[in-house]
Amino acid sequence: MRFKGTATVLGAAALVAGLSAPVSASATILNVADQASASSVINIEMTNLPASFGSVVNIEQCWKNDTDPTFNAIVHCDQSTADNQTIVGGNATKAYTVFNGPDLNLGENGCGPLFAGAPQCWIRLSGDSGNANDEFYPIVYGAVAPPTTTTTTTTTVVPPAEVPEAPMGVLLPLTAAALIGGTVVVSRRRRSASAA
Amino acid sequence: MKIKSIIGTLVACGSVLSFVNVASASEPPDTGWDQNPDVVIGGGSDTTYNVMQRLEVLYNGAPGCSIDKGETATKGKCIDPTAAATGATNGNYDHDLFVGATPTGSSAGVDALRPGFNQYVPPIDYARSSSSGNAARLADLTYWGYAKDAIAVITFGSRSNLCVSQAQLQGIYSLTITNWDQLTDCNGAAYASAPIIPWAMNSASGTTASFNTFIAPVSSATNGRKLAPVPPSAAVAPFENDVKPLLADPGPDGVIGNADDDENNYIWWISYAAHLRYPYVKNGCSDGGSLNITSGTCSSGTLINSNLAKIGSTPGTAVLPSATTINNNSYPITRTIYHVTRNTDADCFGASGSTCGAGPEVVGADTGKGGAVREFTEWLCRATNAQHAVNPVTGLGYRSEILGAINAEGFQQAPLTNGYRCSVQT
Numbered sequence: 087m088r089f090k091g092t093a094t095v096l097g098a099a100a101l102v103a104g105l106s107a108p109v110s111a112s113a114t115i116l117n118v119a120d121q122a123s124a125s126s127v128i129n130i131e132m133t134n135l136p137a138s139f140g141s142v143v144n145i146e147q148c149w150k151n152d153t154d155p156t157f158n159a160i161v162h163c164d165q166s167t168a169d170n171q172t173i174v175g176g177n178a179t180k181a182y183t184v185f186n187g188p189d190l191n192l193g194e195n196g197c198g199p200l201f202a203g204a205p206q207c208w209i210r211l212s213g214d215s216g217n218a219n220d221e222f223y224p225i226v227y228g229a230v231a232p233p234t235t236t237t238t239t240t241t242t243v244v245p246p247a248e249v250p251e252a253p254m255g256v257l258l259p260l261t262a263a264a265l266i267g268g269t270v271v272v273s274r275r276r277r278s279a280s281a282a
Numbered sequence: 283m284k285i286k287s288i289i290g291t292l293v294a295c296g297s298v299l300s301f302v303n304v305a306s307a308s309e310p311p312d313t314g315w316d317q318n319p320d321v322v323i324g325g326g327s328d329t330t331y332n333v334m335q336r337l338e339v340l341y342n343g344a345p346g347c348s349i350d351k352g353e354t355a356t357k358g359k360c361i362d363p364t365a366a367a368t369g370a371t372n373g374n375y376d377h378d379l380f381v382g383a384t385p386t387g388s389s390a391g392v393d394a395l396r397p398g399f400n401q402y403v404p405p406i407d408y409a410r411s412s413s414s415g416n417a418a419r420l421a422d423l424t425y426w427g428y429a430k431d432a433i434a435v436i437t438f439g440s441r442s443n444l445c446v447s448q449a450q451l452q453g454i455y456s457l458t459i460t461n462w463d464q465l466t467d468c469n470g471a472a473y474a475s476a477p478i479i480p481w482a483m484n485s486a487s488g489t490t491a492s493f494n495t496f497i498a499p500v501s502s503a504t505n506g507r508k509l510a511p512v513p514p515s516a517a518v519a520p521f522e523n524d525v526k527p528l529l530a531d532p533g534p535d536g537v538i539g540n541a542d543d544d545e546n547n548y549i550w551w552i553s554y555a556a557h558l559r560y561p562y563v564k565n566g567c568s569d570g571g572s573l574n575i576t577s578g579t580c581s582s583g584t585l586i587n588s589n590l591a592k593i594g595s596t597p598g599t600a601v602l603p604s605a606t607t608i609n610n611n612s613y614p615i616t617r618t619i620y621h622v623t624r625n626t627d628a629d630c631f632g633a634s635g636s637t638c639g640a641g642p643e644v645v646g647a648d649t650g651k652g653g654a655v656r657e658f659t660e661w662l663c664r665a666t667n668a669q670h671a672v673n674p675v676t677g678l679g680y681r682s683e684i685l686g687a688i689n690a691e692g693f694q695q696a697p698l699t700n701g702y703r704c705s706v707q708t
Binding site: 138140141142144160161165166167168169170171172174183191192194214 | 558561565588605
């Protein structure tokens with residue numbers, strides 16, 4: 087069994103508690119998970135996956151890793167949110183949804199800041215050979231900046247109609263009232279690190 | 283001595299009663315318990331054989347009545363056949379013994395429970411099925427769907443990363459798509475020219491039924507390859523969930539190792555749960571070699587791995603089978619696996635036609651094997667640990683234990699439906 091005690095989180099990010107040292111040889115988690123949300127998507131980039139993994143890499147979220155002698159993947163990982171990705175040339179990438187709080191299978195275990203005691207959550211990667219060559223990466227939870235909204239209001243003032251001096255009056259130019267009551271521009275400032 | 287014996291018995295009963303897990307007020311007044319341990323046999327599906335064996339073992343060890351352990355004529359029976367419970371009534375009160383007979387396929391198993399059909403040898407009392415019931419079967423039987431699975435489409439060897447649509451699978455099995463260069467991988471690149479060899483599967487298999495439902499009206503039985511006949515027997519389709527017979531097959535010309543048995547050209551399907559958990563059934567050796575699962579080497583031939591295909595109308599929308607795609611129904615070939623009972627033995631509470639009342643109670647037989655089946659079924663379909671007894675060895679509630687057994691075999695637990703942790707067809 088291979089234990090990867092650290093994971094690299096790339097990209098601009100808000101201050102993250104618990105961000106640890108570089109870099110894993112086989113998997114990189116590209117963004118933090120939202121510490122305030124029950125679920126969020128993390129992007130995992132995997133390289134040099136061993137041939138023994140077979141045609142797919144299996145991805146699970148666990149609340150223990152195999153440095154714990156009691157670790158059992160069936161008991162200590164959420165089997166209902168397990169996912170996978172095809173391996174091509176030893177590489178794979180996956181946008182994987184992680185939970186924060188109770189597990190989604192029975193709700194009696196869990197991990198992350200929203201679970202009692204905030205136990206560490208782990209990504210477990212495994213392949214065909216079962217437990218012998220699985221790898222673990224810590225999930226980092228942190229503040230994820232919400233989308234920013236910018237409001238801009240534009241008003242066009244239409245000049246008053248011209249009053250003719252002649253008693254007969256003149257045809258007044260019709261001015262199409264292109265009155266713009268207000269224009270709201272909403273822009274999202276996306277975090278570069280969260281691009282999938 | 284008699285007074286001491288009586289006092290001793292009272293003390294023992296008091297100790298036992300302190301561990302009694304009293305049934306909830308919502309339990310119906312009649313149960314399947316009769317204080318007699320019954321030996322109850324199940325049969326049918328191969329796909330669900332392993333998971334049901336795990337569940338049977340759990341149930342056999344679940345707490346129940348205090349039993350007579352003395353050298354008496356009632357050794358092994360509940361010690362006191364009175365109305366007062368002497369142990370957990372939401373475990374296995376009678377200490378019935380459940381055991382699974384070797385698989386014959388889902389259809390053969392469920393039909394063995396029905397009047398007018400051939401029984402198993404020995405006769406079975408409940409069935410395992412990896413496909414849903416039809417109207418004729420549901421007239422006699424109730425299907426208790428306790429877990430979910432997917433049908434994984436697989437290719438072999440060097441052919442990987444296949445993205446294939448339902449229409450293309452129909453084309454493959456109707457022989458309108460016959461060459462790999464008519465298909466592309468998930469990067470959009472066409473495969474090199476080579477004949478596609480689609481395999482058939484045992485017709486009694488629920489795994490076959492589920493796949494045929496997906497490719498209907500095409501049937502895999504029409505053009506799917508069968509194993510080379512071994513005289514005097516005719517050719518037969520391979521049993522489900524084991525690729526080794528395919529890899530060992532010499533092909534129609536009877537010669538191992540030439541073009542008509544090139545494993546890289548094969549396509550088949552398999553239970554995703556089996557594929558996930560058991561490398562020994564999804565991989566093998568070509569040309570009759572034996573796979574050493576420890577070393578991953580072949581005694582002869584070449585190691586051939588099977589590869590999961592993505593299913594979808596386009597490579598961009600195609601998905602792999604996984605727990606996530608099974609549970610969110612984004613993978614298009616999912617199925618429920620069932621524990622099947624005679625209606626007279628176990629049916630959902632308040633059943634009216636095909637509609638169940640609210641669970642988790644199960645109604646049916648009061649005594650004997652039928653009553654035992656009834657109580658096992660209710661145990662299987664209870665939704666929470668609060669409704670279950672606690673495993674006296676592990677300390678876990680039996681809902682956790684059942685979930686662990688289901689997940690250990692690669693399945694997903696069924697969604698909570700109407701108070702049952704089973705999807706009920708009745």
